[in-house]
Amino acid sequence: MLIDAHIHLDQYREEEVPNILKEAQLVIAVSTDLQSCKKTLTLSQTFPNVKATFGFHPEQSLPSDRDKQALFHWIRLHAQEMIAIGEVGLPYYRKQAQDLDERPYIELLDQFIQLAKELHKPIVLHAVYEDALIACDLLERHGVTRAHFHWFKGSEEAIVRMIHNGYFISITPDCVYEAEIQALIKRYPLELMMVETDGPWPFEGPFEKARTSPYMMAKTIDVISSLKEMTVQEAAKIVTRNTERFYDL
Numbered sequence: 001m002l003i004d005a006h007i008h009l010d011q012y013r014e015e016e017v018p019n020i021l022k023e024a025q026l027v028i029a030v031s032t033d034l035q036s037c038k039k040t041l042t043l044s045q046t047f048p049n050v051k052a053t054f055g056f057h058p059e060q061s062l063p064s065d066r067d068k069q070a071l072f073h074w075i076r077l078h079a080q081e082m083i084a085i086g087e088v089g090l091p092y093y094r095k096q097a098q099d100l101d102e103r104p105y106i107e108l109l110d111q112f113i114q115l116a117k118e119l120h121k122p123i124v125l126h127a128v129y130e131d132a133l134i135a136c137d138l139l140e141r142h143g144v145t146r147a148h149f150h151w152f153k154g155s156e157e158a159i160v161r162m163i164h165n166g167y168f169i170s171i172t173p174d175c176v177y178e179a180e181i182q183a184l185i186k187r188y189p190l191e192l193m194m195v196e197t198d199g200p201w202p203f204e205g206p207f208e209k210a211r212t213s214p215y216m217m218a219k220t221i222d223v224i225s226s227l228k229e230m231t232v233q234e235a236a237k238i239v240t241r242n243t244e245r246f247y248d249l
């Protein structure tokens, strides 16, 4: 049984949740806005193998100042009930689809990084390709070392910098069919690697039309173990231990 290091549990139907949780030792349920934080908190209070993180997903319109203040206030109030700040980051995909001034998003991410530091919590990042370098700039500026770049994709420059800083990444089921992710698995140290589903985000290849849920991580471990030339058991053990250590579980 594996730990799903990143899932949007609040986006599943209520009746789906108990079965999803049977497929993992534990899940780290991330949040996308204040309403999602509240729902995720309730899930973590209902199910013992759900750990909550609180944040604001960057691939959406920015919150108003008032909404942002309400969110930060709520997170500080519930800091003891979360294991990390997240999901936060930069709007890479939104930027591809439309003209977008990224500066206010960078400013918001900067504030979340400072909040993680203030609350002594790790941070879950959505920051891919060139955005990973911006996230590195901010993390380094604030001396934040406990960073998890979920579903990371990026340049060799970013990889070198992230390994040097000891930042973690997590691998999604697309490693079964994406050469880019397979190359990343080969390149990145296993000691800094976790596995996740980002569910209910749908996957392709053998997962086409399947509802994303934690059982898919077994396939991810298969790929990791073969690329890292070790047994499935060994790879599963290391990845699980990494997640437990990173998140203080």
Ligand SMILES: [Zn+2]
Residues within 6 Å of the ligand: 006, 008, 030, 087, 198
């Ligand atoms: Zn996510």
